[in-house]
Amino acid sequence: MKINQIDFHHLGMRLKAPFANSLTTIQDRELILIEIRDEDGVVGWGECVAFSSPWYTEETCGTAWQVMGEFLVPLLLGEIIDHPGEVNERFSIYRYNSMAKAALEGAVWDLWAKREGRSLAATLGGVREYVAAGVAVGAQGSVQDMIELVRQRVEEGYQRVKVKIQPGADLEVLGPLRKAFPHLPLMADANSAYSLKDIDRLKALDEFQLLMVEQPLAVDDIMDHAKLQERINTPICLDESITSFEDARRAVEWGSCQVINVKLGRVGGISEAMRIHELAMQREIPLWCGGMLESGISRSQHIALASLPGFTLPGDLSASSRYWSKDIITPETFVKNGLIHVPTGPGIGVHVNYEQVEAVRIRSQRFQATK
Ligand SMILES: O=C(O)CCC(=O)c1ccccc1C(=O)O
Ligand SMILES: [Mg+2]
Numbered sequence: 359m360k361i362n363q364i365d366f367h368h369l370g371m372r373l374k375a376p377f378a379n380s381l382t383t384i385q386d387r388e389l390i391l392i393e394i395r396d397e398d399g400v401v402g403w404g405e406c407v408a409f410s411s412p413w414y415t416e417e418t419c420g421t422a423w424q425v426m427g428e429f430l431v432p433l434l435l436g437e438i439i440d441h442p443g444e445v446n447e448r449f450s451i452y453r454y455n456s457m458a459k460a461a462l463e464g465a466v467w468d469l470w471a472k473r474e475g476r477s478l479a480a481t482l483g484g485v486r487e488y489v490a491a492g493v494a495v496g497a498q499g500s501v502q503d504m505i506e507l508v509r510q511r512v513e514e515g516y517q518r519v520k521v522k523i524q525p526g527a528d529l530e531v532l533g534p535l536r537k538a539f540p541h542l543p544l545m546a547d548a549n550s551a552y553s554l555k556d557i558d559r560l561k562a563l564d565e566f567q568l569l570m571v572e573q574p575l576a577v578d579d580i581m582d583h584a585k586l587q588e589r590i591n592t593p594i595c596l597d598e599s600i601t602s603f604e605d606a607r608r609a610v611e612w613g614s615c616q617v618i619n620v621k622l623g624r625v626g627g628i629s630e631a632m633r634i635h636e637l638a639m640q641r642e643i644p645l646w647c648g649g650m651l652e653s654g655i656s657r658s659q660h661i662a663l664a665s666l667p668g669f670t671l672p673g674d675l676s677a678s679s680r681y682w683s684k685d686i687i688t689p690e691t692f693v694k695n696g697l698i699h700v701p702t703g704p705g706i707g708v709h710v711n712y713e714q715v716e717a718v719r720i721r722s723q724r725f726q727a728t729k
Contacts, residue, residue, distance in 0.1 A: 359400075359473060360665035361434045362727045363464075365393040368720045369653070372456075373681055377651055377726075380524035380551035382400060382413045387651055389645060390419055391686075391715065392426075403710055404470025405659075406461035406651035407623035414549075415457065415598070415624065422458040427723065429460050430455075442467040444628035456601055456626035463627035464659050465591065472705040479700045481539070482632065482724040484665030488697040489673035491517035493680060494649065500541065501531055505538050509567075514680075515696040518672040520541040526626035529562055536566045542674070547572035551596060553634040554582050561590050569671070570617050580605070583614035595619055597648060603633040610641050617671065621648040622659055631663055639668045647673035650721040654678055654687030658706035661691070664701045686714045 369389050374386040392404035408427070410415040426448040429532060434446045438601035471481045481488075493516040498504040508519050519539075519639060521531060523546040545724075546569050552574045560574055570593040573578060575582045577598040585592045593616035600606050600618055610617050618638060620631050638645045647664040650656060656673065666674055677693045685691070687708040691698060701707020 359470065360397040360438050360727075361394060361466075362397050363395040364435060364725045366426065366723045367391040367393065368419065368423065368471070368722070369686070369715065369718045370720050371652060371653065371682060371718050374409050374683060379522040379547070380494060380549045382411075383689055384409070384651060386410070387655060388419045388720070390423060390461060391653070391655060392465040394462070396469060396473070396478050400473050402465040403502055403655050404461045404463070404465030404466070404468065405656040405657050406457050407584050407621075408449040408457040408650050410520065411445075411659050415601075417455060417457045422461065424444050424453075424461060425455045425458040427615070427725070430458060434462060434466070434552050436724055436729040439466060440648055442470045446627055457623040460623045460627035463576065463629065464622060464656070465711050467628050467659075468705040469571070475704050477700075477702050478659065478705055478727040479665040482628065482666060483664055484662060484700060486665040486700060487666040487669050489647075489661055489669070489675060490517045490700055491510065491675055491677070491693040491696055492516055492520065492646070493676045494520045494674045495522070495526060497522045504531055505535060506631050508539065508542075512542065514677075515693050516676070517696040518545065520545045520547055520572070520674065521626055522546070525556060525559060528559065532563065532566045532568070535620060543569055545569040545572060545595070547597070548574045548717060550575060550577050554585060557586065557589055560586060562658070564591045568592050572619060573599065575708055580608050580612055580614050580694065583609070584612040585601035587613055587615065593617055598624070600625065600634070606634045610637065610643055615643075616646050619648040620645055621650060622656065622662065622663065623650055624648070628659070628663070635666055635668045638700070640722060644668075644670045646671040647675055649674035649676065652680060653682075654685040654691055654708060655706065655710070656706050657691055658687065658701065661698055661700055662706065684714055686711050
């Protein structure tokens with residue numbers, strides 16, 4: 359296929375409720391949609407999940423817009439691409455900028471799957487008709503508010519609940535939560551709020567039978583997590599530390615984690631995620647799919663990814679309505695009996711609601727092939 363045109367759409371969406379973690383609180387969510395058109399007029403969609411500020415990773419909407427426009431788009435525009443697997447290779451001449459790369463690569467995968475008339479899930483080797491829905495609950499004003507919100511999420515059918523923790527709001531939250539929900543599949547995400555000095559506090563989490571603790575230590579750490587894992591029983595899951603297949607390989611070899619959270623934006627796209635999946639299958643490391651407070655485009659890619667055999671744990675895959683009053687896709691993602699149906703239509707299997715995109719769009723930029 360030949361890529362003829364690429365549009366960036368900068369969107370400003372508002373979450374129904376603010377989402378707080380150990381580092382920041384988000385309510386206004388900027389993101390960038392990517393629309394790629396080939397010479398036959400077939401369109402693929404991607405999403406850049408970088409945030410407005412670099413609190414989670416170093417990328418922002420601003421840096422991603424610039425890097426995509428100046429460096430990555432020229433590697434695609436007017437080019438013949440036989441398979442989306444080539445995109446990651448083309449992009450590898452530039453370092454990092456995973457979310458910028460993943461946004462464009464994801465759009466090429468969608469486009470290619472649409473040309474083939476197959477769902478993205480089937481294209482990637484998905485084996486599940488449904489994926490388990492899990493939910494992340496941000497930090498709340500009080501423990502009582504937290505318990506009420508978790509109760510609501512459980513009633514909505516979510517199979518696993520993740521709460522955000524930090525020193526001083528960990529045992530204090532998890533104790534009452536565990537008491538209120540003795541059998542709930544529960545986990546905690548620290549977004550790097552601890553260091554090895556906090557080992558006693560982290561060891562104390564063992565009594566709550568958490569499924570896992572996500573990214574307790576530094577964002578770029580592999581070694582300290584291995585030391586920590588030796589000292590605590592709760593399985594460690596890595597999020598921020600895994601930005602590539604190589605990071606995953608090192609973490610598995612060193613025993614830094616027992617579980618990996620895969621996010622397409624963070625690892626640089628679908629091809630890289632597939633390599634991590636292969637490794638995880640070989641090494642019997644369970645995977646789950648993370649979320650980025652994202653729109654239905656990135657979520658649909660994540661749902662396709664979660665249909666692969668190695669994704670054995672419920673992820674942060676939630677209904678559109680958990681985040682937005684109105685998502686930009688139709689049909690919206692919904693949860694029934696704790697499950698999300700994996701779309702079977704071509705590509706990501708959902709349509710973009712153009713009217714809604716226009717309603718929340720801040721700016722656009724178009725790139726056209728000259729050859
Ligand atoms: O429901 C979601 O989209 C995921 C919520 C979440 O935990 C999260 C949201 C934004 C950035 C980072 C994280 C995280 O997993 O650390
Ligand atoms: Mg996380």
